Amino acid sequence: MGDFSRIEGLDWIKIVVVGDAFVGKSSMIHTLSTGQAVAETRKYEPTDSQCYYVNQTFHEELRRFQVIDIGGAEACESRSRFYSTADVFLVTFSIHDRTSFENVISKWIPRVCEFQADAKILLVGLKSDKRTRRWGQTTDVDVKPIQYKEGTELSKNIKAAGYVECSALTKKGIRKVFAEAV
Numbered sequence: 001m002g003d004f005s006r007i008e009g010l011d012w013i014k015i016v017v018v019g020d021a022f023v024g025k026s027s028m029i030h031t032l033s034t035g036q037a038v039a040e041t042r043k044y045e046p047t048d049s050q051c052y053y054v055n056q057t058f059h060e061e062l063r064r065f066q067v068i069d070i071g072g073a074e075a076c077e078s079r080s081r082f083y084s085t086a087d088v089f090l091v092t093f094s095i096h097d098r099t100s101f102e103n104v105i106s107k108w109i110p111r112v113c114e115f116q117a118d119a120k121i122l123l124v125g126l127k128s129d130k131r132t133r134r135w136g137q138t139t140d141v142d143v144k145p146i147q148y149k150e151g152t153e154l155s156k157n158i159k160a161a162g163y164v165e166c167s168a169l170t171k172k173g174i175r176k177v178f179a180e181a182v
């Protein structure tokens, strides 16, 4: 992947998205950039690192986002160069994966602070549809989803600008994530 340096003359807000593998980062970005919900049957393809340019209008004002999607499974060393120029970090977890929630504080926040302590941080709970839906798979039955209150408490602990939830499956909350990131 290239350097993704800022395009001169344009007022891009550079957003770097981090979080564990499989939590739904790429799906969230896909839904924002295409306006299409992801299908439940969508095949999982781990991301290395990917850059997107997205225009969105909020309150009649055009915002341009450069969104860098960093795969959760990639080695740490190769990520650091993308961290250092971020305006905003979306630190993500899946509301259906408690390990990914715990890794926000044990893994992702230390990493973000090491490379770019001044950037705004927004905590994002992904796959919010999984809290309310009943799932047939036995693997889903035992999972105790992260509650909204737990998300807001964690966002205060890590001194984030706020906490938002969204679902790429239903599209609920997706635009709000990026509106809050501005």
Ligand SMILES: Nc1nc2c(ncn2[C@@H]2O[C@H](COP(=O)(O)OP(=O)(O)OP(=O)(O)O)[C@@H](O)[C@H]2O)c(=O)[nH]1
Pocket: 019, 020, 021, 022, 023, 024, 025, 026, 027, 028, 038, 039, 040, 041, 042, 043, 044, 045, 046, 047, 048, 070, 071, 072, 073, 126, 127, 128, 129, 130, 166, 167, 168, 169, 170
């Ligand atoms: N129910 C539900 N499933 C989702 C949602 N978002 C993503 N998924 C599914 O979760 C899996 C992982 O999604 P990805 O977006 O590829 O995850 P990722 O965080 O980008 O993973 P890495 O690139 O490996 O870091 C896929 O099978 C998606 O279809 C969501 O909002 N709701």
Ligand SMILES: [Mg+2]
Pocket: 025, 026, 027, 045, 046, 047, 069, 070, 071, 072
């Ligand atoms: Mg991905």
